[in-house]
Amino acid sequence: MSRFLVGIDGSDCGERALDIAREHARAAGAELLVCYVINWSPFTFSTPQENAERHRRREEELSVARTKLLEPRVKSLIDEGIRAEGVARHGHPARTLVQLAEEHDASMIVIGRAGDTPMKTRIFGGTAAALVQSAPCPVLVVP
Amino acid sequence: MNPFRCSLALFALLASMPAFAQEGVDSLIDRIVTPLSDGLSAMIFWEIPLPGVEQGIPFIVAWLVVAALVFTFYFGFINLRAMKHAFRLVRGDYTPPDAAGEVTHFQALATALSGTVGLGNIAGVALAVSIGGPGATFWMVLAGLFSMSTKFVECTLGVKYRNEYADGTVSGGPMYYLSKGLAAEYPRLKVFGRVLAVIFAVFCIGGALGAGAMFQTNQAFSQLVNVTGGENSVLNGFGWLFGLVIAVLVGLVIIGGIKSIARVTEKVVPLMAVLYVSSGLLIIGMNVEQLPAAFAAIIHGAFDPEGIYGGFIGVLILGFRRAAFSNEAGVGSAAIAHSAVRTDKPVTEGLVALYEPFIDTVVVCTITALVIIITGSLAEGSNIEGVALTSRAFAEAFDWFPIVLLVAVLMFAFSTTISWSYYGLKSFTYLFGEGQSKEVVFKLIVLGAVVVGSSINLASVMNFADAMILAMALPNLIGVYLLAPVVKRELKVYWDDYKAGRLKTYR
Numbered sequence: 243m244s245r246f247l248v249g250i251d252g253s254d255c256g257e258r259a260l261d262i263a264r265e266h267a268r269a270a271g272a273e274l275l276v277c278y279v280i281n282w283s284p285f286t287f288s289t290p291q292e293n294a295e296r297h298r299r300r301e302e303e304l305s306v307a308r309t310k311l312l313e314p315r316v317k318s319l320i321d322e323g324i325r326a327e328g329v330a331r332h333g334h335p336a337r338t339l340v341q342l343a344e345e346h347d348a349s350m351i352v353i354g355r356a357g358d359t360p361m362k363t364r365i366f367g368g369t370a371a372a373l374v375q376s377a378p379c380p381v382l383v384v385p
Numbered sequence: 386m387n388p389f390r391c392s393l394a395l396f397a398l399l400a401s402m403p404a405f406a407q408e409g410v411d412s413l414i415d416r417i418v419t420p421l422s423d424g425l426s427a428m429i430f431w432e433i434p435l436p437g438v439e440q441g442i443p444f445i446v447a448w449l450v451v452a453a454l455v456f457t458f459y460f461g462f463i464n465l466r467a468m469k470h471a472f473r474l475v476r477g478d479y480t481p482p483d484a485a486g487e488v489t490h491f492q493a494l495a496t497a498l499s500g501t502v503g504l505g506n507i508a509g510v511a512l513a514v515s516i517g518g519p520g521a522t523f524w525m526v527l528a529g530l531f532s533m534s535t536k537f538v539e540c541t542l543g544v545k546y547r548n549e550y551a552d553g554t555v556s557g558g559p560m561y562y563l564s565k566g567l568a569a570e571y572p573r574l575k576v577f578g579r580v581l582a583v584i585f586a587v588f589c590i591g592g593a594l595g596a597g598a599m600f601q602t603n604q605a606f607s608q609l610v611n612v613t614g615g616e617n618s619v620l621n622g623f624g625w626l627f628g629l630v631i632a633v634l635v636g637l638v639i640i641g642g643i644k645s646i647a648r649v650t651e652k653v654v655p656l657m658a659v660l661y662v663s664s665g666l667l668i669i670g671m672n673v674e675q676l677p678a679a680f681a682a683i684i685h686g687a688f689d690p691e692g693i694y695g696g697f698i699g700v701l702i703l704g705f706r707r708a709a710f711s712n713e714a715g716v717g718s719a720a721i722a723h724s725a726v727r728t729d730k731p732v733t734e735g736l737v738a739l740y741e742p743f744i745d746t747v748v749v750c751t752i753t754a755l756v757i758i759i760t761g762s763l764a765e766g767s768n769i770e771g772v773a774l775t776s777r778a779f780a781e782a783f784d785w786f787p788i789v790l791l792v793a794v795l796m797f798a799f800s801t802t803i804s805w806s807y808y809g810l811k812s813f814t815y816l817f818g819e820g821q822s823k824e825v826v827f828k829l830i831v832l833g834a835v836v837v838g839s840s841i842n843l844a845s846v847m848n849f850a851d852a853m854i855l856a857m858a859l860p861n862l863i864g865v866y867l868l869a870p871v872v873k874r875e876l877k878v879y880w881d882d883y884k885a886g887r888l889k890t891y892r
Binding site: 280282284285286287288289290291292293294295296297298300301303304331332333338341 | 477482486487489491492493495496499552553554555556638639647651652654721725726727803804808
């Protein structure tokens with residue numbers, strides 16, 4: 243069975259990507275891997291206080307991503323009869339999505355282009371472009 | 386305005402009780418504290434007399450240098466042989482992907498560095514070179530190389546004996562390895578370990594207020610006055626105002642939890658460091674034909690200083706002293722910062738910490754010294770020293786550099802104050818227990834110290850601050866000596882695994 247990977251970021255453009263991915267998954271009878279990447283770099287500078295609390299923050303970020311973003315969406319997909327799974331992970335958005343696609347042997351990546359704020363446009367727009375360059379499988383970019 | 390200032394001054398007065406001496410109520414405090422402070426200073430800076438030299442070696446410098454030598458030999462030159470492996474650790478080669486989002490080796494190192502790189506690298510080196518000549522650089526670098534071993538031991542211990550709480554936060558540092566570590570390794574020394582930990586925590590609070598908050602803002606303000614016209618500066622006499630501004634900014638970060646200010650600092654501090662280092666390298670590159678002569682002057686000055694400052698021994702001590710003041714190896718402060726890293730192998734963080742004195746003393750201090758020597762700023766006048774000398778040396782090549790240096794000094798002072806306020810806070814909560822209100826009380830005391838530090842200019846306060854920070858090395862190194870065998874065991878297991886290729890790499 244083929245598996246499609248869809249990247250969401252909590253923005254409208256992520257939702258549009260999810261809608262398109264849902265249609266493709268249903269048509270192809272594919273499984274859907276819903277991914278949320280928390281933007282993070284191992285080479286940033288932080289205060290000692292932030293470092294001391296980092297592990298707790300990380301767990302909070304992951305738990306919020308799972309309960310607020312992934313679980314409701316995965317549940318509604320399963321209710322529609324589509325096999326689905328949610329993954330939240332820290333990292334560079336494009337590189338992490340590529341890693342996830344390789345780990346789960348995805349046959350297509352669906353991603354939104356441009357979010358709703360200028361900041362998100364920069365981050366997410368860049369992600370789509372980077373993915374097209376480096377993905378191990380076809381990438382479907384949703385405007 | 387006036388009542389506001391008064392209440393702040395009163396508050397600041399309270400904050401700096403141990404060191405503030407004026408007429409009135411505080412003269413009583415002064416009478417109690419001064420003997421203590423003088424006694425401490427006298428002990429810390431007590432000079433061991435050396436035959437044939439006017440100036441002896443200060444006890445604390447000997448204490449730190451001996452430790453650096455002992456650990457270097459005890460761990461078989463770990464400072465040199467682990468450099469390559471430590472670099473790969475910093476780069477993340479050994480970090481498993483599922484640790485994404487945790488504190489990395491790089492982040493722990495960067496945080497610790499932002500607490501140590503600062504005025505010591507800019508002002509301290511200039512001081513050493515202006516008094517001891519180019520030769521002081523050689524001894525400074527040598528001391529820096531050896532002190533890498535001290536950092537290795539204390540940072541490994543910091544991670545090994547840290548507290549990991551149920552809510553996912555961590556607390557580590559000498560307080561914890563002195564109490565928990567000594568109790569675990571030497572059950573009979575349990576009480577002794579606790580006593581050392583309490584002494585350390587008390588000194589650390591003093592260091593955080595004195596050298597962290599007061600000294601940093603004081604020096605940043607004096608550079609601001611220098612750049613804006615020295616004696617005639619419009620800012621002259623407005624130290625309290627500068628202190629208030631800094632206190633508000635620091636307060637927004639440490640009490641208000643305003644991330645954006647911290648984030649700006651986190652971006653600007655490394656930028657400043659990179660700008661400083663690359664400007665230095667550029668100046669050296671532009672005068673590359675003078676480089677051999679500069680090195681010759683350093684070597685010649687190190688072994689055969691003709692009558693400068695107490696001769697051979699004098700120059701040697703000066704170099705050692707500036708290195709110790711600059712990289713804080715043995716003081717124990719770095720162990721607090723490094724202990725937040727996410728790893729199940731404490732030795733790895735110790736190895737990463739090798740780079741702290743290397744970057745701080747061997748790289749940055751050498752660049753400063755070379756620029757001062759190459760531009761010939763040293764010979765031009767003997768009446769300037771400290772930041773002003775560095776500033777003039779860089780200005781020889783780039784006339785806009787004093788402004789950059791000002792920004793750098795401000796940023797370094799700001800980040801060092803934030804780092805040290807955390808070190809002090811950890812010691813404070815170690816002594817008085819964790820708790821929201823207790824933490825706020827300590828943070829307010831830090832802010833008071835910031836205001837006082839920039840308003841007054843008491844040499845004795847600064848001496849006291851320096852003494853406090855270096856006094857931390859007394860309880861810390863006693864514990865580190867006793868716990869060094871633990872680190873040796875851990876290092877052996879780890880290094881054997883590394884040599885046998887049993888460590889998993891991820892890139």
